[in-house]
Amino acid sequence: METPTRIILVSLLFLLFIQSMAIDGSYNVVVLGAKGDGLTDSTKSFLSAWAAACGFPKPATIYVPKGIYLVKQAQFVGPCKSDAITFKIDGTIVAPSDYKANGNASFWLQFWKVDGVSIFGGLLDGQGTGLWDCKASGKICPIGTTTLGFTNSNNIAITGLTSLNSQLFHLAFNGCNNVKLQEVNISAAGNSHNTDGIHVQFSSSVAILNSNICTGDDCVSIGPGTTNLRIENVFCGPGHGISIGSLGKVLQEEGVVNVTVKNVTFRDTQNGARIKSWGRPSKGFVKDVLFQHATMINVQNPIIIDQNYCPSNIDCPGQVSGVKITDITYQDIHGTSATEVAVKFDCSKMNPCSGIIVQDVNLTYKNQPAKSTCTNAAGTVIGLIEPTMCL
Ligand SMILES: *[C@@H]1O[C@H](CO)[C@@H](O)[C@H](O)[C@H]1NC(C)=O
Ligand SMILES: *[C@@H]1O[C@H](CO)[C@@H](O)[C@H](O)[C@H]1NC(C)=O
Ligand SMILES: *[C@@H]1O[C@H](CO)[C@@H](O)[C@H](O)[C@H]1NC(C)=O
Ligand SMILES: *[C@@H]1O[C@H](CO)[C@@H](O)[C@H](O)[C@H]1NC(C)=O
Ligand SMILES: *[C@@H]1O[C@H](CO)[C@@H](O)[C@H](O)[C@H]1NC(C)=O
Numbered sequence: 001m002e003t004p005t006r007i008i009l010v011s012l013l014f015l016l017f018i019q020s021m022a023i024d025g026s027y028n029v030v031v032l033g034a035k036g037d038g039l040t041d042s043t044k045s046f047l048s049a050w051a052a053a054c055g056f057p058k059p060a061t062i063y064v065p066k067g068i069y070l071v072k073q074a075q076f077v078g079p080c081k082s083d084a085i086t087f088k089i090d091g092t093i094v095a096p097s098d099y100k101a102n103g104n105a106s107f108w109l110q111f112w113k114v115d116g117v118s119i120f121g122g123l124l125d126g127q128g129t130g131l132w133d134c135k136a137s138g139k140i141c142p143i144g145t146t147t148l149g150f151t152n153s154n155n156i157a158i159t160g161l162t163s164l165n166s167q168l169f170h171l172a173f174n175g176c177n178n179v180k181l182q183e184v185n186i187s188a189a190g191n192s193h194n195t196d197g198i199h200v201q202f203s204s205s206v207a208i209l210n211s212n213i214c215t216g217d218d219c220v221s222i223g224p225g226t227t228n229l230r231i232e233n234v235f236c237g238p239g240h241g242i243s244i245g246s247l248g249k250v251l252q253e254e255g256v257v258n259v260t261v262k263n264v265t266f267r268d269t270q271n272g273a274r275i276k277s278w279g280r281p282s283k284g285f286v287k288d289v290l291f292q293h294a295t296m297i298n299v300q301n302p303i304i305i306d307q308n309y310c311p312s313n314i315d316c317p318g319q320v321s322g323v324k325i326t327d328i329t330y331q332d333i334h335g336t337s338a339t340e341v342a343v344k345f346d347c348s349k350m351n352p353c354s355g356i357i358v359q360d361v362n363l364t365y366k367n368q369p370a371k372s373t374c375t376n377a378a379g380t381v382i383g384l385i386e387p388t389m390c391l
Contacts, residue, residue: 036067089122
């Protein structure tokens with residue numbers, strides 16, 4: 001066959017092939033050139049799959065077959081024509097092993113302004129150990145990237161995803177509405193720096209369900225502007241526990257309202273149920289929080305409100321927190337504390353905590369009732385309580 005005819009024929013076949021995929025809106029990253037050998041840079045294929053799915057006017061699917069795919073820093077940007085894009089991932093996606101490869105990017109994989117994205121399955125390996133070692137050695141190191149971020153996005157569902165060894169946070173949601181995470185498995189070493197499991201801020205209606213989070217920093221960290229958050233049936237540990245805060249770093253700050261944390265087991269964590277604010281002026285607040293049915297196993301601070309956070313004593317010594325904390329309920333919290341003080345309410349002198357309800361709490365230290373300490377905190381005690389409550 002002469003070359004021009006051949007080129008035309010091949011082009012035609014290729015067009016037909018692209019069209020045949022587009023008919024049902026399914027895009028397989030391997031068909032688009034990705035290689036599951038763990039070595040070949042497959043970033044472009046993932047981005048082409050995204051571009052095609054995003055531009056498809058109906059529900060679309062991106063399929064990642066079994067295999068290990070090396071993907072560099074990538075942004076999946078909307079808005080899209082498709083209002084339902086599903087990632088079905090049977091394989092592993094790995095970040096470059098050189099922690100300098102992503103430069104100063106904040107995210108390894110970031111979704112931005114998307115609506116209706118679902119992820120089923122998959123393992124994301126952030127290859128963070130090199131960066132943790134760098135940080136632990138005291139050298140000057142990059143901050144690192146968050147493994148998976150959703151920014152200004154709505155109607156997100158993530159089911160059965162595993163995130164391993166993130167450089168920085170594992171999953172982060174910023175400016176999102178209606179997010180459901182289920183059966184998420186997060187794992188990083190207990191001594192890794194800033195590897196928060198899931199971070200939520202400026203977001204509403206986020207649910208984190210039936211998940212397992214072992215990490216070096218907060219299990220879930222809850223930032224300003226979080227409303228209607230539900231965390232249920234989660235295991236945390238090792239790590240720093242579930243933390244509302246740090247809040248009140250700046251003066252003008254949105255509050256945290258309506259958070260429910262239900263049936264969580266904390267094992268060998270630094271904190272259990274924590275609320276933390278900087279000792280600095282702020283208009284921030286926390287309101288309507290329920291911690292219910294928690295099991296503490298060897299937790300250093302099972303129940304703690306700390307409004308005097310001032311790391312390295314920079315920019316805050318001598319100041320008091322402006323963050324107002326009201327209507328916080330602790331109900332059916334039991335287990336063992338790793339320190340004598342199992343309940344600590346250290347609230348702001350200017351804005352005492354109010355409406356704290358402690359009900360059916362039983363925390364022991366070395367088989368003895370633990371202790372509680374209160375500063376500027378007021379509330380109600382209901383039912384059988386150990387330690388005796390200082391409220
Ligand atoms: C990262 O940011 C620092 C400070 O802004 C800059 O010096 C450095 O060149 C940046 N590195 C990369 C890889 O962009
Ligand atoms: C979670 O991931 C870790 C690390 O890959 C694995 O050891 C563990 O079995 C997983 N757990 C579940 C419930 O999938
Ligand atoms: C609190 O959040 C839950 C979702 O976690 C929602 O169902 C409920 O309606 C919210 N309550 C109020 C008063 O907004
Ligand atoms: C509590 O959460 C655990 C997972 O951490 C789950 O196995 C258990 O079934 C949950 N219990 C209830 C009553 O939902
Ligand atoms: C608290 O738990 C301990 C150990 O399980 C038990 O001996 C004690 O009676 C419990 N106290 C209350 C008030 O339920």
